[in-house]
Amino acid sequence: MRQDQSTDKKLVKKVLEGNSNAFKTIVVNTQGLVVQIIYKMIKNQEDREDLAQEVFLKAYDKLGSFKFNSKLSTWIGTITYNTCLNFLEKKKILILNIDEDGLESWDLIDRKVLGNSNSQVDSHILRKEKHQIIASEIENLPPLYKTLISLYHNQELSYKEIGEITSLPEGTLKNYLYRARKQLKNNLLGKYKREDL
Amino acid sequence: MKNKHLIDSEIQQFAFDESECEKDVVEHMSSCSLCKQRVEDYVLLSTSIKSIPDPALGFDLSKRVLMQLETSSKKKPLLDYFVYALITLSGLLVGFCVACFSLFCINWFKGNSTVSMAFIICIALSILMILINDIMKSHRRKMKMLKF
Incomplete structure (x- = not known):
């Protein structure tokens, strides 16, 4: 973390002195996280491309106000997440649409899976999953769930870092992650059963 | 030791934390094959998620951002001159208005009763308070978004 911070400080200092190559390094280092968040929150490709640029232009403008209380990548991740939130808010798209009935039905599916004792079959199905199927099922999750799953499993960020990006308390964050994984797992198992696998 | 099977959140907690x-x-997990299987399912799901290739934009993002930065920095001085010119013009216009209408304003203030003056001042202050409150709220919201 300390090494990260000193590298961040050097880069930020160079950018503030007018070195555009240093900002290029920041873009290259953090675009993976930025693109990952944008792709999970936003569906339209053109909007994704515009937002990716907007995020870095905002980061450039606000770089002088960065206080090094977190990693630079986390700070840029926060800008990305908030930019996407604002965009979705303008388009009146909900980032999370949970109804209690839905939650109950997930529990029922899970219990049914357990009750039937088909776990070996289910596990076999899971082992057979190709990443395209999982990717398309992740696409069907609400934007917030998609983002949390990708930050935790793809970007391998800690709860603390994800909490900083999304401004969610750790307990809420874990709870959302549990629900997201459960919904994903149940959707996968449900679909495969329907196809009589 | 728990005799009942673990609930889903406990299964996920065992798998990831x-x-x-x-x-x-932990004791239940050491002896229950069904719950172990459920943990394995989640671990497998996690591995599969990790194997999904990262999304990528179809262009060089850093190049495009730097190009935009260069364009906007070139545009800035012109924009600055325009803003300064606008401020100067507004100042001149306000000065002209004050000079023209000062006599009228003085007469108008003298002609009104104390009660109606107090009424006008109260309304003006209320509007001012509402505007300041709105500005503060939006400022706080923006600062919260970049609180680092």
């Missing part, structure tokens, strides 16, 4: 699990959960 084992160190945070309660002792009876």
Whole structure:
């Protein structure tokens, strides 16, 4: 973390002195996280491309106000997440649409899976999953769930870092992650059963 | 030790945050093949998610951002001159208005009763307070978004 911070400080200092190559390094280092968040929150490709640029232009403008209380990548991740939130808010798209009935039905599916004792079959199905199927099922999750799953499993960020990006308390964050994984797992198992696998 | 099967959140906690699990959960896991299987399912799901290739934009993002930065920095001085010119013009216009209407304003203030003056001042202050409150709220919201 300390090494990260000193590298961040050097880069930020160079950018503030007018070195555009240093900002290029920041873009290259953090675009993976930025693109990952944008792709999970936003569906339209053109909007994704515009937002990716907007995020870095905002980061450039606000770089002088960065206080090094977190990693630079986390700070840029926060800008990305908030930019996407604002965009979705303008388009009146909900980032999370949970109804209690839905939650109950997930529990029922899970219990049914357990009750039937088909776990070996289910596990076999899971082992057979190709990443395209999982990717398309992740696409069907609400934007917030998609983002949390990708930050935790793809970007391998800690709860603390994800909490900083999304401004969610750790307990809420874990709870959302549990629900997201459960919904994903149940959707996968449900679909495969329907196809009589 | 727990005799009942673990609930889903406990299964996921064991799969991803084992160190945070309660002792009876860990003990149950050591002897229950069904719950072990459920943990394996989640671990497998996690591995599959990790194997999904990262999304990528179809262009060089850094190049495009730097190009935009260069364009906007070139545009800035012109924009600055325009803003300064606008401020100067507004100042001149306000000065002209004050000079023209000062006599009228003085007469108008003298002609009104104290009660109606107090009424006008109260309304003006209320509007001012509402505007300041709105500005503060939006400022706080923006600062919260970049609180680092």
